[in-house]
Amino acid sequence: MIKKFLYSQKVAPYVFVLPFILVFLVFWVYPLGSSLGMSFQKIQLGQEASWIGLDNYEKLSGDGVFLKAVTNSAIYMVLTLLILIPFPMLFAVLINSKLMWGREFFKSSFFFPALTSVVVAGTIFRLMFGEMEGSLINSILGWFGIDPVKFLKGQVTGFIALLALATWRWTGVNMLYFLSGLKNIPDEYYEAASIDGASSFQKFTKITMPLLKPTTIYVLTISIYAGLAMFIESMMLWNGNNSPKNIGLTIVGYLYRQGIEKNNLGYAAAVGIVLLAITMIINLTQLKLSGMFKKED
Amino acid sequence: MRRETVIKVLLFLLFAVLCFLILVPFYAVTIASFKPGEDLIRYGLNLKFDLSVINFDNFAYLFTGDHSYFMWFFNSLLLTVVQVALTLIVSATVAYGFAAYDFVGKNLLFVCVLLIMMVPFEILLLPLYTLTYNIGLMNSYSAIVLPGIASAATIFFFRQYLRGVPKEIIAAGRVDGASEYGIYMRLILPVMKPSFAAMAILNGMNSWNNFLWPFMVLSDANKYTLPIGLKTLLTPYGNNYDLLIVGSFFSIIPIFILFVAFQKYFIDGMTAGAVKG
Numbered sequence: 001m002i003k004k005f006l007y008s009q010k011v012a013p014y015v016f017v018l019p020f021i022l023v024f025l026v027f028w029v030y031p032l033g034s035s036l037g038m039s040f041q042k043i044q045l046g047q048e049a050s051w052i053g054l055d056n057y058e059k060l061s062g063d064g065v066f067l068k069a070v071t072n073s074a075i076y077m078v079l080t081l082l083i084l085i086p087f088p089m090l091f092a093v094l095i096n097s098k099l100m101w102g103r104e105f106f107k108s109s110f111f112f113p114a115l116t117s118v119v120v121a122g123t124i125f126r127l128m129f130g131e132m133e134g135s136l137i138n139s140i141l142g143w144f145g146i147d148p149v150k151f152l153k154g155q156v157t158g159f160i161a162l163l164a165l166a167t168w169r170w171t172g173v174n175m176l177y178f179l180s181g182l183k184n185i186p187d188e189y190y191e192a193a194s195i196d197g198a199s200s201f202q203k204f205t206k207i208t209m210p211l212l213k214p215t216t217i218y219v220l221t222i223s224i225y226a227g228l229a230m231f232i233e234s235m236m237l238w239n240g241n242n243s244p245k246n247i248g249l250t251i252v253g254y255l256y257r258q259g260i261e262k263n264n265l266g267y268a269a270a271v272g273i274v275l276l277a278i279t280m281i282i283n284l285t286q287l288k289l290s291g292m293f294k295k296e297d
Numbered sequence: 298m299r300r301e302t303v304i305k306v307l308l309f310l311l312f313a314v315l316c317f318l319i320l321v322p323f324y325a326v327t328i329a330s331f332k333p334g335e336d337l338i339r340y341g342l343n344l345k346f347d348l349s350v351i352n353f354d355n356f357a358y359l360f361t362g363d364h365s366y367f368m369w370f371f372n373s374l375l376l377t378v379v380q381v382a383l384t385l386i387v388s389a390t391v392a393y394g395f396a397a398y399d400f401v402g403k404n405l406l407f408v409c410v411l412l413i414m415m416v417p418f419e420i421l422l423l424p425l426y427t428l429t430y431n432i433g434l435m436n437s438y439s440a441i442v443l444p445g446i447a448s449a450a451t452i453f454f455f456r457q458y459l460r461g462v463p464k465e466i467i468a469a470g471r472v473d474g475a476s477e478y479g480i481y482m483r484l485i486l487p488v489m490k491p492s493f494a495a496m497a498i499l500n501g502m503n504s505w506n507n508f509l510w511p512f513m514v515l516s517d518a519n520k521y522t523l524p525i526g527l528k529t530l531l532t533p534y535g536n537n538y539d540l541l542i543v544g545s546f547f548s549i550i551p552i553f554i555l556f557v558a559f560q561k562y563f564i565d566g567m568t569a570g571a572v573k574g
Binding site: 007009010012013014015016017019020021022023024027028030031032034035038045091094095097099100101102105106107108109110111112113114115116117118119120121123124125127128130132134135136138139168171172173176177179180221225228229231232236239252255256259260265268269272273275276279280283 | 301304305308309311312315316319320321322323325326329337339340341342343344345387390391393394395397398400403406409410413415416417418419420421422423424425426427428430443444446447452476477478481502505506507508509513523524525527528531536538541542545548549552553556557560563564567568
């Protein structure tokens with residue numbers, strides 16, 4: 001009886017997707033729900049929790065360090081979007097051109113940095129941006145007669161190091177996304193445009209960019225995610241979750257500091273909920289503006 | 298004709314310069330791993346290549362010294378293999394359910410898959426941490442593996458792949474009297490092989506490099522994975538940069554070799570989600 005039930009065509013699909021349902025309930029719905037609940041409590045690991053209503057959120061709204069973390073994350077996200085979408089798109093178009101030599105070699109080389117773990121990449125960049133005269137970036141600045149810079153001690157220079165790390169690791173990956181998008185654009189479009197006398201620039205803006213839109217939206221979505229959730233990069237560059245005057249503190253860094261380092265779980269949960277809200281608002285607005293909801297099946 | 302050659306040369310030069318910039322850090326790490334540790338502390342990571350200071354001391358220290366590097370390495374390997382195997386099996390099964398059937402609630406469930414891809418996992422750190430603590434899974438590998446076994450990105454990829462597989466295979470299987478599960482096991486899984494390779498590589502790379510969640514779960518140094526072990530070499534009381542740099546160099550090697558051998562699969566896995574088919 002049971003066997004017949006499980007083997008019927010009506011029940012089988014649920015058996016197939018059951019693992020997802022379970023994982024989704026246990027590791028997403030439950031934690032999200034409990035995160036929301038925790039955010040209304042004063043709660044510490046191993047102690048009795050107490051309900052405090054909106055206190056955590058009220059405190060957050062006046063918390064200067066949290067505001068600093070949100071600002072840092074937002075600036076980091078915007079800057080990575082400005083670097084990691086146009087340049088990889090341009091590189092992909094160039095590398096895809098018939099005039100390109102050594103395409104496969106360049107594709108692989110650009111991808112290499114993505115193979116390193118953040119721990120390793122962060123360590124390398126921390127040492128490259130070291131304050132000694134002899135460390136890589138400062139020695140290059142030295143060739144131009146510029147005095148050594150203490151990169152990780154200043155707001156702007158610290159962000160330069162962070163962005164250099166992000167650019168190094170992700171340019172090649174995003175370039176590959178755009179390259180795979182380019183593969184789906186039929187050559188005939190360009191041939192037809194050539195016959196009509198279109199310039200390369202016109203072909204790029206009138207054919208390439210519009211047809212790359214789905215790829216661009218995908219890259220934009222994951223970049224927003226990655227930008228807002230950034231934490232380990234900062235932790236590795238500053239060798240811990242503490243940077244001078246919090247110049248490298250991010251939202252997740254603050255969540256980690258309050259929740260794990262200070263065992264202030266309720267307050268940290270509120271930070272997480274705010275991050276969730278920010279991510280959802282930005283992503284849904286972005287998807288709506290780009291018309292994703294209209295044509296999706 | 299002339300103009301084309303000029304463009305070709307300029308393009309090549311542009312990419313050669315970019316490529317040089319991208320590879321410089323790898324060069325710096327590689328030569329640093331052959332330099333004495335004091336050199337690194339005094340001068341930082343740089344491009345100086347001085348044959349007179351080049352030696353194998355760091356490697357000797359790494360291979361013979363009294364520390365846990367190879368244990369971390371082995372732990373990472375074990376965890377990666379287990380995690381990839383479980384994730385692929387579970388995600389492929391789920392993806393087949395989505396691709397092959399129409400059932401009540403399918404769209405809603407699939408929206409959940411997409412939602413997971415959009416919500417930062419970091420939001421769940423604390424509740425997952427308390428959950429792990431409460432059910433006594435702290436310091437265990439199950440706590441690292443389980444939350445990711447129905448990986449949204451992997452399900453998405455397999456589903457896209459399965460949409461390209463003719464439904465006639467399933468129909469033919471039914472005609473021949475195979476059960477729903479028999480069809481999946483004997484007819485579909487073999488067809489999925491190439492997509493397994495791409496996802497194995499991509500998930501393997503992520504698992505090998507995974508840091509934050511394992512870092513929070515594991516407290517026993519004997520269970521540390523490579524990235525965590527390397528991170529612990531940096532302490533407030535002093536940094537073992539010589540060991541760290543040669544350890545970092547050595548941690549990139551296996552994944553480099555894999556990449557060179559299976560380049561296509563890395564790229565397939567990486568770019569799967571980008572194009573809506």
